[in-house]
Amino acid sequence: MADKMMDMARPSKYGVVGGLGAVAGVDTLLKMIKATPQRQFDVAFEQHPFADSGLACSEDYDPTRRKFYVYNMLKTMERSGVDVALVPCFVSHCFLAELAPELDLSVVSLIDALQACVTKNYPQVRSIGVLTSTFVKDAQLFDRAFGDTWNVLYPEPEVQAQGLMSAVYGPRGIRNGHHDGWCLDSLVSACENLIEQGAELILPGLTEIPVFIEALRMRVGVPIIDSNQAYAEHALFVGGARAAHKFKVGVVGGVGPAATVDFMRKVVQLTRAACDQDHIKMIVEQNPQIPDRTAHLLSGGEDPTISLLATCKRLEEGGADIIAIPCNTAHAFVEKIDAQLNVPILNMLYEVRAHIRRFLPNVHRVGLLATTGTVATGVYHEAFSGSGIELLVPDEANQARVMAAIYGDTGVKSGHTTGRCSDDLTASIKHMQALGAQAVILGCTELPLIELTPEAVSILPLVDPTSVLASSCVAIALQER
Structure with a gap:
């Protein structure tokens, strides 16, 4: 990078x-x-x-x-x-x-x-x-x-x-x-x-x-x-003076659309600014036509690799200094794509690992709530390899509840943030606690959009990869100013 x-x-x-x-x-x-x-x-x-x-x-x-x-x-x-x-x-x-x-x-x-x-x-x-x-x-x-x-x-x-x-x-x-x-x-x-x-x-x-x-x-x-x-x-x-470079974050949007808006909102919230001009430049390619990552990984649906690469290339051409992809499942394709770019993709999964090691140093067993595609590829397990952190995943029944909270008729991708999807997510967090998890990664960028009761939030420390990625982007942008 x-x-x-x-x-x-x-x-x-x-x-x-x-x-x-x-x-x-x-x-x-x-x-x-x-x-x-x-x-x-x-x-x-x-x-x-x-x-x-x-x-x-x-x-x-x-x-x-x-x-x-x-x-x-x-x-x-x-x-x-x-x-x-x-x-x-x-x-x-x-x-x-x-x-x-x-x-x-x-x-x-x-x-x-x-x-x-x-x-x-x-x-x-x-x-x-x-x-x-x-x-x-x-x-x-x-x-x-x-x-x-x-x-x-x-x-x-x-x-x-x-x-x-x-x-x-x-x-x-x-x-x-x-x-x-x-x-x-x-x-x-x-x-x-x-x-x-x-x-x-x-x-x-x-x-x-x-x-x-x-x-x-x-x-x-x-x-x-x-x-x-x-x-x-x-x-x-003598030559000419180049204007002071304004660091620009490129965002692969549309995976999913609401998660993209959530990521941008968090970048703004995490930036200390006294005026509009103090905020970080972002260029967003909101491309919801990128094929579903989970469908490809689980059932051989249309491959999203080229669509992801093309979106990243447009961000690169638009002057992005780094690229952020606020989608956990898409990180199964990052290694292939990153090699084709001249600007780096900031790997959200590695940033989550670093976040846990820094802010939750006594945590050694972490529950992963993510799409079945993310779990099946093992991308999080690969990212956490050698970290001393054991990743726990739900059993089949509770993994089904996670997927229902995301993709179900009353799930977050259908525009719901309360009701059954909240109940499913809460049950999954409790399940992780029962397995011995000391913290839980909300490993799908839609999951943090689901509203939880104060009691549910207090069950275990919840790690929001979207917030972690946004925080890392802000920190890098401030270093480059």
């Missing part, structure tokens, strides 16, 4: 999200390639039609469609094996923190790249002029990143609106395919306005501006950083 939870180191595959600027994605890709002529690396470039519903220069611009586009592109890259992604778009970097927790790849920060470039190459600079869109300016992307160390300056409002924004977003602007002298003159005027305010260095906060970088450098009296070049080099030689 520990081996499956370790990340395997492998060479980086880079991805560049295109389509967010006129030429920014291609320009960044080209500069990545030029930066490492002797180095071999994989790079994927993804660009799909993206017609934004507003202009990113506008103060009331809504970036929602851009968020969807960037998220979908990054997930596509993730599925193709990309582990380091570049998003050459300053507007997108205003919301990338929202996307990061939902991604399993690293996204290189464009702002971190510019900070590193300024710190390394211009240590004496204290006032920085920023050429960016009105939306990014109002989002304070640069102020938050640079404001504590540098004096951040922007073009005066009229120059910002009529000069800079028109040069990039206007009818004659760069994004509409114009790269003529008027665009260059407007950018130069915006730079000069920043210099008049005291800027010692110009930071382009629009990824279209580097297209004019050489021409601008010839006409502007202070250094101008090529933000696309800085981004490409930073990605290649």
Whole structure:
């Protein structure tokens, strides 16, 4: 299990999200390639039609469609094996923190790249002029990143609106395919306005501006950083920061359906949380069409192995770190399935054994109330082998009462939790006591759903495997945070 939870180191595959600027994605890709002529690396470039519903220069611009586009592109890259992604778009970097927790790849920060470039190459600079869109300016992307160390300056409002924004977003602007002298003159005027305010260095906060970088450098009296070049080099030689991993429990549900809900409820109850966000992420495949485990084991019914494996595979693909199966009988198939997965199945039966050894150290004879299939396979006996704990099972008549409590017309799988099923379970617990059991395992995940009287509960200590499994999942999740 520990081996499956370790990340395997492998060479980086880079991805560049295109389509967010006129030429920014291609320009960044080209500069990545030029930066490492002797180095071999994989790079994927993804660009799909993206017609934004507003202009990113506008103060009331809504970036929602851009968020969807960037998220979908990054997930596509993730599925193709990309582990380091570049998003050459300053507007997108205003919301990338929202996307990061939902991604399993690293996204290189464009702002971190510019900070590193300024710190390394211009240590004496204290006032920085920023050429960016009105939306990014109002989002304070640069102020938050640079404001504590540098004096951040922007073009005066009229120059910002009529000069800079028109040069990039206007009818004659760069994004509409114009790269003529008027665009260059407007950018130069915006730079000069920043210099008049005291800027010692110009930071382009629009990824279209580097297209004019050489021409601008010839006409502007202070250094101008090529933000696309800085981004490409930073990605290649520094890499990106992966968001803090949020541990996720995968749950094979539907075996049975009520037991799945009970397991999830217990995970929530056992998690110490001050708010919603403190709870553990779970992904559940509620698949009640998995063939009945007991029917297969006892009478040759349809084999559930492939259905269980397919369900586990979907949980694995959904990003599960461990898989929990709240079904005792299904653990007769776990050994076969686990070998086919890249994430571990947390074995409920072994967790029950460890629970008894820890919390009931003086108990050496334990009654097992489970489906006839679970009893017949001996999976619990195998799990308890060498533990010093003797497992006792009911005689034929009382095993029939256990099965009636689970599968009978008035059993728990038919939606009943009181009445005859409760009487059958109580009688079975008393039978275990008479056999010499010091505790009882409720070895079918439906059995804990049956309501018992206080007198019945007090007969012997009752071990609920669902609660044990939930507790183990919570403990592992907390360790991995």
